[in-house]
Amino acid sequence: MLTAMPSAALPPSPQATPASRDRGDACPGSLRLHAADDGALARIRVPGGVLTTRQARVLGQAARELGDGSLHLTSRGNVQLRGLPDECGAELAEVLDAAGLLPSREHERVRNVVASPLSGLDGDGRQDVRPWLTALDADLCASRAARGLSGRFLFALDDGRGDVAGLGADVTLRATADGGAWLAPGAVRVAAGDASRAALVAAEVFLEAARSHGTKAWRVSELALPESEIDRLVRSRLVAEQIGHEEQPEPVGVADGPPPGVVGAALSVHVPLGRLSAHQWEELAHVSGTELRLTPWRGVVVPTSGTTAAQDAESLARLGAAGLVTDPASPWLRVGACIGRPGCAKAHADVRAAAAQALDAAGSQSLPLYWSGCERRCGHPHGNHVDVVAMPGGGYRLSATAAGQNERTVSAGDPSQIHAALAAITS
Template identity: 75%
Template structure:
C-alpha cells in the first residue's frame, strides 16, 4: 500500500510542478517503489527511501538525515544495496515535514525525478589511487542531466545507473546502464557495448536510458529494467548506437569488461576509512561517529558500508578515528564474518516475512562463524535486496524454520532444511560440502 504525501507538502519548499504536457512514460504506471515523497506503509510504520547518487552525503546532509530519523522515525538509518538510505517507523502524515527537511539541505533537487536518481559509483574513486579516473565529475553531470530530462521521469524507481572508475567494482552490480573508465581517457558504455570519450560519458549514459524508454514504449512493454525488455539479443545495443550517432557522440564498438562486484574492505584505505554496517542498520550513535570522523562527506556503498574520506588527516588520526568506529559497533576488520551475511528487514517490519531473519542471522553467526559462501536471509519468497553472485539463499518458511540452497553460477544445489538459527551449521555443511 502506498501513502500519497504530495498534497501535504508545502509548495514553497519544493521545485514547481511539471507542466501538463510533461507526462511520465508508460513504464511508470504501477511502479510502487517508495521514495522520499511517496512513502510505503510497512508493519513498523511508513517507510521513506532517499536516493543519494553515488551514496554521497555532505556532513550537513548526514546530520539532517540523522535528526529526521530521530524526530520522525525509529531513530535508525537503514542502508540499501544501492547506497541509498531508508527511514523506517515514520508516523502517518509526516510527509510534508520530511520533504521540507530534505529539501532544506539539497536532498530534493527535483521532485519529479527523486525516485529515479539511482546512481551507484565506485566509492573509493579519487581516494586510494585505484581506478583509471575519478568518477565524481561524471556523477555530478549525470545527476544534473537526469533531473533536467523530461523523458527520464518515466524511468522506474528500480532502474539503476553505475559509474565505475575502472576497478570493476560497481560494474559487477548488474546495473541497467553502466559507464566504466577504460584508462585511456575514454569510457565503456552498456547498453551499447561501445567506448565513448570520457567527456561524453554522462550524456551517453542518459541517452542509453532514454533509448530504453523509447524501446519499451514502442513495444508496448511495461518494463522496469533493461533485462526485462522483450527485444532480441543485441537489438538494444544497436538502438543505443544509432541514438548516440544522432546525438553526435562518437563511439567505438567494444566488448564489455569483466566486473567483480567487490566492495571496499574495512579498515584504512588510502585517504579514507571504510566500515561495514552489520545488516545495514545504523544507530544514531553510529551515524554520529561516522559524521565526526569525516572531513566533508560520507560515501555510502552498495555493500551496506560507509567510506569516510579523511583527506589530509595524519596516519595517527585515521587510526584513532577507525578505533572509534569499531567502538561504536561498526565492522573495521577485513576478515569479519559480518561481511558475508545479509538480510532483508524481516519481522516485525514486514508483514509478509515468516520470521525475524535479522535476529536469527545474528544468532546463527555466533554459532557457525565465517561461512564459506555469503549468506543472505530472506523472510519470504520475494527475497528483497538479495545479492548477485554466488551465495547461500536462506529462506524463512511458514513453519518457523528455514530452507537453504546455494545459488551459484553452476546452478542451485539441493535444498536443505534447518529448524532454526542454531541448526545452521549442519545445514551449511550439507550445502557447501
C-alpha cells in the first residue's frame, strides 16, 4: 500500500538532539565495546581515514579471527568490527596498540577527523591537508582538555575543494586560495602553520562553553548560544593563545566525494552499504602501495604514485571483480543503510536486504536514499536525501529532505513499492 502522509519532520538524529540528557556519551570505541544483537562492536577511529597497508592487514586479521569476518566503514571514515566475543576487549586493544592504531587510550574515542581523501593526489585541492592531519591528531592526543570531547564530536580538514566542509563537522579547517586556512567556529582565516592548533583551540572553547552554561552538549550545534557568540569566544581565545587571525566569510562551494575510477594519482572505489568482506579488504591491501584512505562516503581511495596507466586499469578491474563499485554510474552510490536486523535489536526490518531489493529505484532518483531500521536513523547523511525508515508495524515511511523545499512524506508497504513512493515525493 502506498499512502500519502501529512508533512512532518522526522525526529532529529542522535547527532543533533537538544542537550538534555541523563547519561554520558555511550559512543563505542576500541576500548569501550558496544553490545549489539550480533555480538560486541568496536569502532576504531582512523583520523583522516588513513591506514598504512600494514595497519589495514592487521584490521583484516582482527575481523577474521575475532569478529564476523567483515569490516564496516562509517560515515566518518572509521572502521567497525562486529560480531566480537564479549571477552575480547583486552586482546583487541593489544592488537590495535601494536599496529599504532591506539596512540592514546584516553583519547581513542575523540580522534574523529575527516579529511579530503584526494588531497595531494589529483591537483584539485589548494593544499595538501596531510600536515594538518598529522599535527591535529598529535595535538588532540596531547591535550588533557580534549579528553572531555564526546565520541560524536567531529573535525573536518578540507583542502579547499569543499568536500568534507559540507559534512556538518563541529570544527572545520578549509584551505584558502592564499595559502591559509579558514576556521569555523570563529569564521576567521589563520596561517596554515597555525591551523591544527587553532582547530584544537576551537574544540576547547566548545568544552568551556558547555561547562559554563551547564549543558551536556556533545556537538557545537547543541550549545545554547548563537553562532555569533561562539565565533566571538573562539576569536578571543585565539588572541589569548597568540594565534594571528582575521575575520573572513565562509568560502563558497561544496563538492562531492571522489567518484569511482582512476582519479589523478589514485584509484577510487565505493563499498556497497559500507561492508567489506575479508576478501575485498585483502584485495584493497594487495593493490595498495603504502596506504589506504577510507572516505566519509563509504569508499576507499588507493594512492597509485609510480604506477602506469595499464597497472591502474588492471588493479581497478581486480577490485571490481571482487565486488567493489568501480562504475561512477552505479546506483549503489546513491544508497546507504544502517545495520538493521539482525544486528540491531531496535531495528524493525532488515533494511540492507530491502535496499538491495529496491536498488533500481535509487538509480532513477535525483536524491540519494538512506534506509534506517528505526527512528534513530543512525549514520544518516548530512544534506539532501530521502529517508526510508522502517516502521514498527511493518512497511516504510519515506521523507524527502531537500533545501528550499517543503518536506513530503509517504508510506510504502514493502520494498517493491519504493519506486512509486519515490515518484510521489520527488516529482
